[in-house]
Amino acid sequence: MNIENPKFKCRGVKVHYGDYEALKGIDLDIADRSVTAFIGPSGCGKSTFLRTFNRMNDTIEGARVSGSLTMDGQDIYAKNVDPVLLRARVGMVFQKPNPFPKSIYDNVAFGPRIHGLTTHKTELDALVEKSLRRAGLWDEVKDRLKQPGTSLSGGQQQRLVIARAIAVDPEVILMDEPASALDPIATARLESLIQELKERYCIIIVTHSMAQAARVSDRTAYFYLGELIEYDATEKIFTNPGDIRTQDYITGRTG
Numbered sequence: 583m584n585i586e587n588p589k590f591k592c593r594g595v596k597v598h599y600g601d602y603e604a605l606k607g608i609d610l611d612i613a614d615r616s617v618t619a620f621i622g623p624s625g626c627g628k629s630t631f632l633r634t635f636n637r638m639n640d641t642i643e644g645a646r647v648s649g650s651l652t653m654d655g656q657d658i659y660a661k662n663v664d665p666v667l668l669r670a671r672v673g674m675v676f677q678k679p680n681p682f683p684k685s686i687y688d689n690v691a692f693g694p695r696i697h698g699l700t701t702h703k704t705e706l707d708a709l710v711e712k713s714l715r716r717a718g719l720w721d722e723v724k725d726r727l728k729q730p731g732t733s734l735s736g737g738q739q740q741r742l743v744i745a746r747a748i749a750v751d752p753e754v755i756l757m758d759e760p761a762s763a764l765d766p767i768a769t770a771r772l773e774s775l776i777q778e779l780k781e782r783y784c785i786i787i788v789t790h791s792m793a794q795a796a797r798v799s800d801r802t803a804y805f806y807l808g809e810l811i812e813y814d815a816t817e818k819i820f821t822n823p824g825d826i827r828t829q830d831y832i833t834g835r836t837g
């Protein structure tokens with residue numbers, strides 16, 4: 583589908599694990615300030631593809647990425663790109679909330695400290711508060727910032743991890759099945775947060791829940807066996823898919 587001024591442009595993106603071709607040449611553009619969902623049966627390559635956007639596949643032994651992937655027109659696999667800096671611009675939230683074994687405050691302050699984003703304690707305090715507010719967690723934790731991040735509920739921990747990503751001022755947030763460990767109430771909370779965050783960030787979400795993709799995303803990409811089968815407005819994908827394989831998946835005949 584045609585997207586004006588895309589945040590990411592992927593052309594012929596392949597990923598191999600050793601000899602195994604997990605992604606077979608993906609062409610797709612991702613819009614800024616919107617939510618893009620990746621769906622498809624288990625093993626189709628959604629998570630593998632998600633990890634290409636912040637070079638997390640670099641950390642997996644035997645994984646090899648080829649093709650072209652640009653962010654704001656710049657090749658993110660160019661030799662002069664520092665993956666650590668890239669990952670601050672393109673944050674990631676995983677399936678299981680993974681707060682560091684530190685206080686709530688220190689979880690959020692971690693990135694800004696490493697990247698030297700603030701010079702004074704008051705500035706850091708303000709940044710921690712702003713990040714927690716944006717992640718919709720401030721009111722619940724403002725009186726217990728010194729307690730361990732792991733003392734929070736699963737849904738709160740997931741929002742803490744989002745606050746930690748937000749603290750380094752990213753442009754993109756990648757989410758790999760972020761609600762799969764959450765109960766329905768925490769999931770609803772997370773979904774409404776995603777809706778708020780898209781006003782500011784480019785969000786890409788991998789989800790097994792088609793209902794969730796339908797609720798939160800603007801565009802949906804359907805993958806099958808390492809190929810992109812269909813990519814369109816979410817409403818179109820779920821009401822009138824153009825490919826029989828997409829239709830089989832959304833109606834529960836595949837996967």
Ligand SMILES: Nc1ncnc2c1ncn2[C@@H]1O[C@H](COP(=O)(O)OP(=O)(O)OP(=O)(O)O)[C@@H](O)[C@H]1O
Pocket residue numbers: 599602604622623624625626627628629630631642
């Ligand atoms: N580290 C790895 N080493 C070898 N093969 C891998 C590795 N990670 C993924 N794969 C393989 O690549 C393919 C795509 O996996 P991936 O995890 O991206 O799929 P997925 O669509 O996200 O699946 P799921 O929905 O089950 O999480 C699968 O066949 C998987 O077995």
